Amino acid sequence: MKILTSNFFKMFRILAFSLLFLMNGRIAFSQDHKDSKMKNHIMVNPEDIEWQKGPASLPPGAMFQVIEGDLSKKGLFTMRLKLPAGYSIQAHWHPVDEHITVISGSFKMGMGDKFDANALEHISEGGFVVMPAKSTHFATTEEGCIIQLHGQGPWQINYVNKADDPRLAK
Numbered sequence: 001m002k003i004l005t006s007n008f009f010k011m012f013r014i015l016a017f018s019l020l021f022l023m024n025g026r027i028a029f030s031q032d033h034k035d036s037k038m039k040n041h042i043m044v045n046p047e048d049i050e051w052q053k054g055p056a057s058l059p060p061g062a063m064f065q066v067i068e069g070d071l072s073k074k075g076l077f078t079m080r081l082k083l084p085a086g087y088s089i090q091a092h093w094h095p096v097d098e099h100i101t102v103i104s105g106s107f108k109m110g111m112g113d114k115f116d117a118n119a120l121e122h123i124s125e126g127g128f129v130v131m132p133a134k135s136t137h138f139a140t141t142e143e144g145c146i147i148q149l150h151g152q153g154p155w156q157i158n159y160v161n162k163a164d165d166p167r168l169a170k
Helices: 002-035
Strands: 063-068 075-083 088-093 098-105 107-111 121-123 128-131 137-140 145-153
Antiparallel strands (some): 063 075, 075 145, 098 128, 107 137
16 A cells, blocks of 8 residues: 555656646746747748848948848847858957858858958858857858848947948948
């Protein structure tokens, strides 16, 4: 009888902890869902992208489209960048982590305070990179590419050499 009682209490505790775990998960999911500002789902196919010039913080020639969020506001954002062949972005940094996925083409990045072709690493189509906040890096493309950036806004780019900032060009 003692063994049966002991097993019953073990099973009861396991069941109680399982229910508590499931309820906490459901409460957390409900809270996350409730806090989401998204009212409708987002589905984007490549042919849906309406490329625009800019952003102004990048050298001329880049095209972009914000897919989710607002680059100027706090919160999640996702954008695509279309970079032409021979395009380069000089050494810069961001105040938050930058997540990059290469959608098509070839993209090269390097770490450091000055553009160095010998330090470039090739990120192939489908490749993914996370650049930690405030890490200085630079990028280029030989054949052109489309990359997707996502992270926390507001999105900011700070050039190591102020003369490289296209917003300051006369």
